[in-house]
Amino acid sequence: MVTITFVLLLSACGSEKIETNMSSDVADFEFTTQDNEQFGLKDLKGEWWAAYFMYTECTMVCPTTTPNMVDIQEQLHESGLELPIVSFTVDPGHDTPDVLKTYAKENKIDVKNWSLLTGYDFEEIKKLSEGSFKSVLEDGGTGEMEMVHSTLFFLINPDGKVVKKYDGLSQKELDVFVHDAQAVLSQ
Numbered sequence: 683m684v685t686i687t688f689v690l691l692l693s694a695c696g697s698e699k700i701e702t703n704m705s706s707d708v709a710d711f712e713f714t715t716q717d718n719e720q721f722g723l724k725d726l727k728g729e730w731w732a733a734y735f736m737y738t739e740c741t742m743v744c745p746t747t748t749p750n751m752v753d754i755q756e757q758l759h760e761s762g763l764e765l766p767i768v769s770f771t772v773d774p775g776h777d778t779p780d781v782l783k784t785y786a787k788e789n790k791i792d793v794k795n796w797s798l799l800t801g802y803d804f805e806e807i808k809k810l811s812e813g814s815f816k817s818v819l820e821d822g823g824t825g826e827m828e829m830v831h832s833t834l835f836f837l838i839n840p841d842g843k844v845v846k847k848y849d850g851l852s853q854k855e856l857d858v859f860v861h862d863a864q865a866v867l868s869q
Contacts, residue, residue: 700862704836706844708733708814713770714801716782721797723842730866731766732859733836734850735811735819737773738785743833747850748789751835755792757860763867767796772807772819772831774800815844835859837866 712722734751736744751767758765771777777785782798785791791798804821811819817832837846837859846862848855 700846700865702845704816704844704847706814706816708838708842708844709810711802711810713799714779716779716786716793716798718779721799726766726768726838727842728840729766730840730863731768731838732863733768733770733815733838733844734834735770735772735807735815735817735831737771737829737831738777738781739773740828740831742828743831743851747833747835748791750850750856752790754835754856754860754863755796758863758867759792761864763864764795765863765867769796769798770807770810771798771800772804772811772829774802774804774807815847817847837862839866 708723710723712720712724715721732751732754734747736748738744748769751769755765755767769782771782777798777800779800782800786793786796786798808819811817811832815832815834815836817834818830819832820830833850835848835850835856836844837848839845848859850856
């Protein structure tokens, strides 16, 4: 199998080359934040942003991915850069705005530029996950079963196109994420 790596010229107030591994438009959305406010794709137009999928009762991967995204946020902030971050809960039935607000506090999330979203049904978030982010999402079923969701972090360009995915559990890929974000935000 031949792996083809391609480089796209990405722009945001200039141009910067980063290696990309995706090219997928994010479907239009408007959901509810942890502050019970409406927030959607239109609010991110013209900005680079990051996204990932999580839920507050996850005991398998979210206890690692959320702190990893917090670390990315802190590293970028220390560099004087701000990257809007969007967390899509995959358990909207449980993860109300109040639950997400508590989760943000417990995980030391700086919500100035981080929106935790809910206010949709499972099928709607599954369609967004699989369609726009090419990422699996399955309900774990009843009882103690976990949701099957992506551990990937995504970088989205100012035109609303997912241009790169990163393993949210890999320190090496987290370092690449920070490097890439610094490259596109520093233009």
